[in-house]
Amino acid sequence: MLFKIAFRNVKRQIGGYLIYFITVALTVSLLFTLNSMIFSSTVTLIAESFQNEVRIVSAFLSVLLSIATAAVLGYGSRFLLRRRKKEFGLYLTIGMTRSDILVIFMTELIFTFIFSLGAGLALGIPVFQLIVAGITKFLQREFVFGEYSVSGLILTVIMVVVIFLLSSIVSMVYLRRVTVANLLQGEQVAEKTVRHPKTWFTVMIVFFVLLVISMAGVAATSGDTSIDGYALILVGGSLIGLLSVIMIYVGAMKSGVFYLLKNRKFSARGTRTFTLRQLSGRLSADSVMFGIIAVLMSVVIAGGSVFLTLVWSQLAGTQANNPYTVSMYMPYDSTGELTADLPEWVSTFGTVESMHQYTLYHLPGNNLHKYINGYYYSEDSVMRESDYLQLSEMIGYNVDPAGDGFIVLCNGITGDDWEKAHSTNYEGFEIELGDRSLPVSYVSSVRERLAVGGIANSYIVVAPDEVVDTYAINNARALTYCAVIYENGIFDEQSMLEFFNEKNNEPEYETSYSLAGVHYSNFFNIDISGMFAEYLMQMAAPWLWIVCFISIVFALLTMAVLGLKSVTSVTEDKRRYKLLYFAGATEKEVLHSLTVQLLLYFFLPFVVPLLMSVPILFICLALSGFMGGYMSGLQIAGCVFLFSAMLLVLFGLYCAVTCAIARTDIRRTLRSVS
């Protein structure tokens, strides 16, 4: 009997349960992805060296997500219960016991959970593939098919059961405590009217100014560690900013509606007075909650995009610093005998896409550095024009030749020094190369570091080949370089390292030399670009994982609370909508008022976070500049947009569902008499 009631109720109460259902289903799909990460062998494939970190972090997130979801659903089921106070109160008066009601409610929840579990798993299957694809793309790996694991599935089911039990406890406590009178009352008491609107308005203005100041402070300071009290401004500014957001909400919600209502021209039109009064009560009651949500969402957008910018900048920087799969340098081999076999050796470790050997010569006096910077921290060196053209072409640049002068190449030089090289006026400046004197022809726009190691870390003079040839004869200080690009970046890293290690120990290559004041003991020095990226990803991947997941979960659960709260209060407000209808509003007007309320209610906590994405964008731009400026403005905007967009998608989903439920609810109310 009770089961029958419960089953029919789920069908009838589909509205309230729909939000529940969506939340549980989305949570299940996330849990399934996380748990698959823990057990699947796919992680071994895509993240071999940091698979343990990813597994541990996934497990941690999985547990965190379960607890957070259980808490929110527990809290949410209070609204679900409140929505049906009258019905339950009625059950009590017709002689059912509290336990009976509990059984009904629990049965309803179990039905919902079973459906959600099914839907969530169905959703989790593609979501997992999508995330694996995203990770492989981010790590620039080959696409792999995510492998599902039975253990992951079982763990997911267990966790959902735990979530169900945890959230049920909360509802049980509520049902045990609530009194019959309380249940039967049903009707919502009208909220108190707003007091001291002027004070609240002032509060809002003051904190808005404070927010702007603190954000400006943070934006101006971010990335510039040379400013006094850098850390203090950064941390203090952020804290003041977050506090301000809360206070702005409280101030705005306690005064804004009041001023709108006072403006008769605006409010005395159609259903506006009604809409504003409805909002006034709810907003001022929920203003602190809105403030906190706004702060959380701002943190999600700020934290997510700052973190992504940092990682991406670092990665882009690493890639720009190591544009070739392998970069080698070794002592100057003037006869070319010692390095003649290099192409053959290199090709045994993988399919070589392109490869180039070249030489860099030391240029005493460091006049180029001095001219650009006023001082020198590194030494000038010279490169042949043909080498420069070839190396640039290997990484996809089509650069101009030097003509009658020389090219300034900023080899691995970023930030201010890059800007300086580009803004310097080179008129009248010439560089002496042997018996020739060359003016500057242009400053290269190649950001990548073409030559890695040895004397290469500096401004490089790129001169016509014949000039370098004559200069080279008299200059002994030089290094031989070799840049290799393997197809798809794939080659046998381990064998290569071992091979050249052995070579370095052969008497033929046993060497010890000094260049530019640095002592080298290996003949072959090898930089493998993948190793840097790998190292970086190893550090960042777990954190990136955490940041993204926590952001999504924050947003998801916030929406669930807003949705459940709204659906409940609409039910409790039914009578008011009905009265509005009797006062002569058309059904369309009533539903319009309802929709406006819901949209505002949902959207308001996101206004400030979305607006905040503008200063956040500037902070990220500043950070990226500080990190070498390897990211374009578009890429940074993309990072910020990614997190804002994620919020908007979830916002849209929950808002649409809530509106649909509430509208159906009220439409039904209007069409029934009494």
Place this chain on the structure above:
Amino acid sequence: MSEILQVTDAVKYYGNESVAVRALAGVSFSMQRGEFVAVMGPSGSGKSTLLSVISTIEPLSGGRIVIAGDAITELKDKQLSAFRRDRIGFIFQEYNLLDTLTVEENIALPLNLRKTDPTHIACEVRRVSEALGVTDQLDKFPRELSGGQRQRVACARAVITSPALILADEPTGALDSRNSRMLMELFCMMNEKLGVSILMVTHNAAVASYADRVIFLSDGKIFDEIYRGERDRKDFRHEIVTVTEALGGEEG
């Protein structure tokens, strides 16, 4: 006198194909402009349903209703809402007022919905609140008023659009006898001074005796109909009680 309301053979079924409840089984009557009519009858006899179909909230299953020359049974959905807004005023037993709105906002609501000019709204609110004696309460919220005051405000809101017809479903249901009396005097005043036509459902013979005519419903049909004529209220009330008893013993 012209006819303000004409109900011909009104039939109303509730429910679906399997279980249908016949709430009105062919009701016919008409009301003159400026008339004050009360409807009485046992519980479940179809009184509220009659008001619902007249007020266009419930569609009629059969028959025809004409209000102030408009055959509402032939109006489209959109016209119906406009009709409800412009031609009809409602007063119920309880919950007449929106608790979130001030008294002033409650009274002004129908005009807001008509998108009347705000300065004109202010004038009208002053006019009706003076007529109904609620000027001092304008800035209060409904919960700060007594039951009687609330019904006055509800009346003010019902008359502000100068409707052709006011429909009242047990307006005194939640009031004590003194407040009921005061409300009925107010109805009479609105009826006489403002020329409003009123159709009111009540269970109370004393309340009904303020009307010009009482219609008795039973099982969805008109059972009887009595006019007050030139009699005083006491006599009229007596007759109402007699008919009520004949109908099946409801107290007067």
